[in-house]
Amino acid sequence: MENLNAGLYLHVPFCLRKCPYCDFYSIPVKISTSLEKNYLNALNFELTLLKSFLEEKFDIKKISFITFYAGGGTPSLLSPHFYENLFGFLAKNFEFSPEELTLEANPETLTLEKTKAFYKAGFNRISLGVQSFSQKGLKFLGRLHSVKDNLKALDYILKAGFKNFSLDFIFGWKGQGEKTLEKEILKALEFKPTHLSFYELTLEKGTPFYQTFKGEKYWIEDKKLIKFYKLIENTLEAYGYERYEISNYAFPKFKCKHNLIYWKIKPYLGLGPSAVSRIENLRWENPKNFNHYLNTLLKEFKLPLKIVESLDNYELAKEYIFMGLRLKEGVSLNVLKEKFNYNIPKVKLDILIKKKVIEKKKERIRLTFEGKLLHNQVTSFLWESLCN
Ligand code: SF4
Incomplete structure (x- = not known):
């Protein structure tokens, strides 16, 4: 393979606090300039080493990134300046003019100024983790933001000029009824998001929720869950959204291009701790440990990756x-x-x-x-x- 067209994922492993249901790799930290600088150095070095790795292993001469997705963790905790620098490095060393650049954002981390600066840095899509439009729901889920914060963040996104944004929800929390869910959906639709994701709350092993509820969502029966799925699908389809993936809905032409790369098993590279990459039939993974990731790159000058599978x-x-x-x-x-x-x-x-x-x-x-x-x-x- 001479030319590689791939999606690029960046994992931002930082959060203000861990949510009790979450099993994504992230650490609670206070972001500082030196932390951003260290991470950026490591990422730039990871990219440089990856380039040689891909050339050797797959004979790839030219790499073009067709999508960029900052996921987490909480990517909106980092400064817009961090992304400007990263994009600058990418543009210098690769073909970097992705059609879609997504930033996952948590409502409490946005201000109008910051949201505008993310837009200016090059992002053209935001995926906002509102999770619920019920104060009760946000409290149960242990989120740091309120419904008011959700509304404020949406206002910033619109004012900053984002035409393409997604709202992420979790449903099936304790105390949520059909009426509440319907109200939440209708509230979201007032903002005309181009895309919505609805994930059923799951109790993942190793999370505080799993321990608290002993791995069982005793408060919700299958019958009720099916009603929830129906309600979400019926309401969103009535408003012109297509359920193009089990948990994802979009207006025509606004399907998430980056996630489609995963679902259609096309090539992608992942940067940062816990990120996964996939080229041809090889899949590899970075360690789920920020310090180990940093040390391997910056002290041992090696890629931290571990090949997990060569698929037959x-x-x-x-x-x-x-x-x-x-x-x-x-x-x-x-x-x-x-x-x-x-x-x-x-x-x-x-x-x-x-x-x-x-x-x-x-x-x-x-x-x-x-x-x-x-x-x-x-x-x-x-x-x-x-x-x-
Ligand atoms: S903010 Fe997101 S990534 Fe961080 S702990 Fe909560 S759910 Fe997980």
Whole structure:
């Protein structure tokens, strides 16, 4: 491969405080100029080493980044100046004119001035973690911001000139009823976001919530959850959003280009602790430890990455099914055959069609509404059905 067109992800491993449900890698810190400087140095060095690594391993001569996504952690804790510097380095050393540059932001970290400066630095998309428009919900989730902060942040985003922004929600928290959820959705729609994400609250092992609730969301039954999913889908579709991925809704032309790279298994590079990269059939991961990450780069002058997998055709086919089923466009049986040399027997597909969890149109299969609720189970069934 001579030229690589890839998405670029930056993990910002800093938060003001840890939320009790969160299992993303981040550390609670107070941001200082020296911390930003150290991180920036490490990132620049990581990029330089990655360039040589890619050239050696894959014979890549030219790297173009087609999307940029700052996720976390809390990327909006860093100063706009930090990103200006990083973008400057990227433009100098790579082809860097991404169509989409997303910043994940937490409401309490934004001011009008800062939001304007993020825009000026080059970001053209913000994903705002409002999580809930209910004060009760924010309290349960242990968030540091209030509903008022959400509204203020939205005002800044609009005033700063962002035309493309997403609102992130968590639903299924204790005490949330259908009426509350509906109110929250309608409140969000007043701002006409181009994109919305709705994630069901999950209790992840190792989080304080998992311990507190002993791994069980005893306050919500499946029936109620299904109603929530229906309410979200029906309301958003009525307002012109497309459920293009299990948890993501967008106006036409506003699907998240960067996340589509993951779902469509295209090449991406990840920078920073815990970030994952994927080129061809190789996947690697950085350590989930900020100091280890810094020391390996700045003291040992080495890439901190660990190759986690070199995927064979069977693994690639499994990954294609898992990701493809998340998307509205589903899985192409032709691609499965031609690219990975795997089939799914008709009898197996018929079982799922009869159960109304998938539908088949020509050579594509995709999940129905019910199927989306059972994504993992359907995926496992299809994996077990794969044959050459
Ligand atoms: S702010 Fe986001 S990344 Fe940080 S702890 Fe909370 S949910 Fe996790």
